[in-house]
Amino acid sequence: MSVVPPAYYVGLSAILFAIGAVGVLVRRNPLVIFMSIELMLNAANLAFVAFGRTHGAADGQVIVFFVMTVAAAEVAVGLAIIVAIFRARFRINVDDLALMRW
Amino acid sequence: MEWIVFGVVAVTAIVMAVGLIVRPNPLHGALFLVGNLFCVAVLFLMLRAEFLALAQVIVYAGAIMVLFMFAIMLLIPGRAEAGPDPLARARRLALPLAAVLGLMIILVAGRTGGPAPGEPPGGVGAIGRLLFTDYLFPFEVTSLLLLAALVGALTLAKRRTSP
Numbered sequence A: 001m002s003v004v005p006p007a008y009y010v011g012l013s014a015i016l017f018a019i020g021a022v023g024v025l026v027r028r029n030p031l032v033i034f035m036s037i038e039l040m041l042n043a044a045n046l047a048f049v050a051f052g053r054t055h056g057a058a059d060g061q062v063i064v065f066f067v068m069t070v071a072a073a074e075v076a077v078g079l080a081i082i083v084a085i086f087r088a089r090f091r092i093n094v095d096d097l098a099l100m101r102w
Numbered sequence B: 001m002e003w004i005v006f007g008v009v010a011v012t013a014i015v016m017a018v019g020l021i022v023r024p025n026p027l028h029g030a031l032f033l034v035g036n037l038f039c040v041a042v043l044f045l046m047l048r049a050e051f052l053a054l055a056q057v058i059v060y061a062g063a064i065m066v067l068f069m070f071a072i073m074l075l076i077p078g079r080a081e082a083g084p085d086p087l088a089r090a091r092r093l094a095l096p097l098a099a100v101l102g103l104m105i106i107l108v109a110g111r112t113g114g115p116a117p118g119e120p121p122g123g124v125g126a127i128g129r130l131l132f133t134d135y136l137f138p139f140e141v142t143s144l145l146l147l148a149a150l151v152g153a154l155t156l157a158k159r160r161t162s163p
Helices: A006-026 A030-055 A059-089 B002-022 B026-046 B050-074 B094-112 B123-131 B136-157
Strands: none
Touching: A006 A030, A006 B002, A006 B026, A006 B094, A030 A059, A030 B002, A030 B026, A030 B050, A059 B050, A059 B123, A059 B136, B002 B026, B026 B050, B050 B123
16 A cells, blocks of 8 residues: 555646646757647656555546557657757757748 | 655655756656656556556556657767857746746645545446547547558658659
8 A cells, every 4th residue: 555645746747747847848959849838748747647546546547548648649740840940950940930931 | 654655655756757847868867757757657656546556657668658769879979069159048947937927736736635635436347438438439530540640650751752
């Protein structure tokens, strides 16, 4: 039986989510922003599993499984976009990318 | 005993997350993120989600982070954030805003989260049974999503030869 109540896991996931949000807002390198988004997704996964443990149901774990799949697809497409932008402009800074075409 | 493990792993996870957003070199950030993912895998184990802990290490720390490493090494790290920052004043608001966000999540989630941990859900068998009964349609849609991501990444990465 778990001694640590799931509420502590949810608190930790909130802290990790907030740190990821700071990374998205502060950094200018799209790769670091992307990794911060992964951190936020991961924090949400931790909250899902903790809530699933609270209710004694496996549904939370199934949803985390889907989140992992979507994250993998998102990383593949996002990194392809970043590499394509870098190839076209030789510079990666999100504040310069104000147009949808170049 | 479990409190000690939780405390050590939680502090390590937070330190790794801060390292990710503080270090200027994205390669160091990627390594910090791998450490954070391992810490969360340990927390999954403590929550009796063994399958997810394994999937976390294999899919996230294995496959996704290797993809990140490739992209970072392809794009010359450490040169992107030089020069004056046009949004410096707006960025100073990021820390208080994120602190408010974290407090809000803790307040709301702390109210809904029950104090007593229920029975541990039945492991890999229960997940598989749910995946192929209640969640069958999302499971099938996932395959379509992965196919779309595959085609999209290939199309974006292809060099345009002649117009």
